[in-house]
Amino acid sequence: MTAVELPGAVAAPRPPDEDLALDVRDLRMRYGAVDVLHGVDLTARRGEVVALLGPNGAGKTTTIEILEGFRLPSAGTVRVLGVDPAHGDERWRARLGVVLQSWRDHGKWRVRDLLAHLGDFYAPYATDRIPRPWPVDELLATVGLTAHAGSRVARLSGGQRRRLDVAVGIVGRPELLFLDEPTVGFDPAARREFHELVHRLADLDETTIVLTTHDLAEAEKLADRILILAGGRIIADGSPDQLARRVAGDAEVRWTRDGERYVHATADATAFLRDLLREHGDRVRELEVRRASLEDAYLTLVHEEETGIRTGRAERVWQQEETR
C-alpha cells in the first residue's frame, strides 16, 4: 500500500537537503529471514516535531535505532544531520539527544552530579550558536527536578526518573532529539510540563524532535507531522488534522428534537446546521458536531493496511436515523 496522498503534500517540492535534519530513503531491515522494514522513506526539517506511530512490532524502535547509529540497516540511504549514522563520529553524536524507554543505570549517583558529569562530555562540542552543555541548575529547573538535585537516582519515583531521563537526553542541547515513549509514567501535571518543554525546545532552540508514542492525544498535541509505520512502510504522512480529514471528511452532527435523538453525517456541517436551525430553531437541543479524530484515522489506516481492505469514508457507517 502506498502512503496516504495529501492535498498539496504530493506535488510540493522537496526542501533542499540542508534544511533536513533527517533524510531517509528506501530503508530496509531484515532480522534473519524476516523483513521488518520494506522501504521506509521519511524526512524531518530542522525544528520540526515528528511523531512516529504504529502498532506493536511495526518497527518503530528498529527505525529509531538505525537513525541513532545503534543498528545497521540492511539497505537504504540514511542521513541524520547530514551524516550517515553508520559513520557518525563523536562530534556528530554530541549533536544528538536520546531518551530511551528504560534507563536504569547510575542508581548511586546524585541527580545534580550525574547531570554535571554527563554534561562535561558535551563541552568540547559547544559552538558560537549552541553553548554546551546546558547549565545544570537551569536544566534541573526546566525538567522540574530542582527539589531532587541532591537525591540519589535510585531513590527517585518512576515519574522523577523519567524527568531525569529527559534531562540526560537534552543536557548536551541536541539539534536532534529522539524520544521513545517519553511520558510513560508521568502524572498529568508532569505530562503537561513535558509538552511545554517539547514546544520550547522546538520553537526556541530549533531542536528537531522525533518521538514514538502510543498516546494519540499526545501525538496530536505535540507533533507538526505524524508518520504511521505499518506493514514495514510509512502508510501515512501529514499533520494530525490532514490525516483525520483524509480518512473521514464527513462530520457527524447529533441533536435532539422533541425528546428524539438524531444523527446525520455531512461533508458541510456549517450549511447543514444553518438549515437545521432555520427549520427547527429553538426545538433543537444538545447539538454536537464531531469530526473524525486522529484516533479514528489511525485505526482506520492501520486496519486497512493489516487487512488489505480499503474501507475509507464511503463505508463509514454512522448510526443514521431519520434526519429531520
Ligand SMILES: Nc1ncnc2c1ncn2[C@@H]1O[C@H](COP(=O)(O)OP(=O)(O)OP(=O)(O)O)[C@@H](O)[C@H]1O
Ligand atoms: N534484535 C532483533 N532480532 C530479531 N528480531 C527483532 C529484533 N529486534 C526487533 N525484532 C523484531 O522486529 C519487529 C519490529 O520490532 P520493533 O521493536 O522495532 O517494533 P516497535 O514498532 O518498536 O514495537 P513496540 O511498539 O512494541 O515497541 C518485531 O517483530 C520484533 O520482534
